[in-house]
Amino acid sequence: MDASGRTEPGERAVEADEVEQLQHALEEERQRNLRLLADFENFRRRVSRENETARRGALRSALLPLLPVLDTLERGLAAGSTDTDFYEGVAATQRLFERALREAGAEPIESVGHPFDPEVHEAVSTVPSVDVEPGTIVQEVRRGWRLPDGLLRPAQVVVAASEEPAGRWR
């Protein structure tokens, strides 16, 4: 519309232009909305994963320094004592310790008699296999522990190896 209020042939073009601009702006806002919703959804998924990672990280960092404490207690028990009463008390504490770790979500990793699994076992040495299949774990040097969603620390083990290849490669 011009200043005089007359309807000019150009008048409709101006309005059509305005409609077009508005439609364009509206389309842009709608696209922005969709992007925002998608970002929101991605963020939601990501933080749900991050939450889980935070939980796991906290659990790992709390339990990991406690495992050597149990190792030390078990080494002491393995050495034995002349004081039966005191020894029995410490043995009970060791069982309580293991139960508390399980309660916290940790589980010991099976090793002796099982086949070596690089995912959860760390071979510290090998011995010639005599009575067992090569690749079978014959001794556990340090107990391994797993959490429901992954390894806490690997078991350190001694593995039975067939003599032959060792002879060849040396």
Add this chain to the structure above:
Amino acid sequence: MDASGRTEPGERAVEADEVEQLQHALEEERQRNLRLLADFENFRRRVSRENETARRGALRSALLPLLPVLDTLERGLAAGSTDTDFYEGVAATQRLFERALREAGAEPIESVGHPFDPEVHEAVSTVPSVDVEPGTIVQEVRRGWRLPDGLLRPAQVVVAASEEPAGRWR
């Protein structure tokens, strides 16, 4: 515009209406965008808190069942042993245990000689105050532990109480 392509007086009214509708829709989309952004921001803040809560929860539930293990070990040590070597080994394990708990973020709560604080102390009994101010902790029955952001478990303590009020209230 009508089918003949003529410009009628009503023509502009229709277009003005369309412009108004578009402006209205645009305004609605913009408001929706703003609300979405605000929701997003709130969510972001909330999950950042939730992440922290998840970490704390995991830490708490991992450490809490381990504290009675240390208690048992300490009770055993307090009872003493006739096997000095074995005893020393267990005493070393106890120190290692305490260090591991500290490494995991837990700290013992001060009690004996300090004033009773209901936030971190739990009074299991009282004794007449003789050499200390009433309200002073005279004995620790069970050690308390705190995490950087709050209590893990309260210390159970014996508190010195002035005779007088106890006499009056009984």
